[in-house]
Amino acid sequence: MEPVSTRRLSVPATDDGIRAALDALEALTASHGLSKAVTWPVGVSLDEVLANVVRHGLEGRGGEATVDLEMRLDLGVEPAECEVVVVDDGPEFDPLSVPEPDRALGIEERPIGGLGMALVRRLMDEVQYERRDGKNRLRLRRRLVAMEA
């Protein structure tokens, strides 16, 4: 088996596109026998990033806009590593610049929203943002080990 397995795809900037991307990630990891017990943090993070891009960055452009994805599994290292790059041509936006929500607030004051990228930062080993060729490029990487808070 090749130690590195990649999957490239473009999905529309819609709910169906998000679903297709998450399905593709599951299919890629499952095809190499990786358990959901170790892949779920990548799924959560990809959902957070795509929800941001589709609902904000590309909002209003509907099915015309697309998001390009490159998923890469490195099975030649122990533990295996998963990398996902998400590219969109929306306005320049670094999701890592969003401040974290205040975790000390009680249930009444807790704002609805602002949590997504905070989770991505904690779930991934590495998150990198880059504006290149007029596009936003976010790279997520995680070593596929079981995780418990």
Added chain:
Amino acid sequence: MHIGEERVGGALVIAPEGRVDSVSSTELERLVVSRIDAGEKRLVLDLSSVEYISSAGLRVLLMAAKRLKGPPAALVLCGMGPSVRTVLELAGFLPLFAVEAGREQALARVRG
């Protein structure tokens, strides 16, 4: 997304299955809102068949907890696997919810 529902005494158990992501969470939200609007006061969310939950799903949990705050209303979460528990923990959400291990304990607690 498939969402199971079971009425046990005066409580309603809602059990979503699979990913609770930014797309499927809207289905869960619609169902929970419709049940609360219909007068449901004691809700158990059984998360044992959830693969993972992202922040969109956490928003649904938070909304339900806010709407079912204080007696006689109550929301109890149960059946959290490692992925769900970890996300709630990382988000700082665990202290905001009544959490029980299994459905039986959750039902006992939600009835007060």
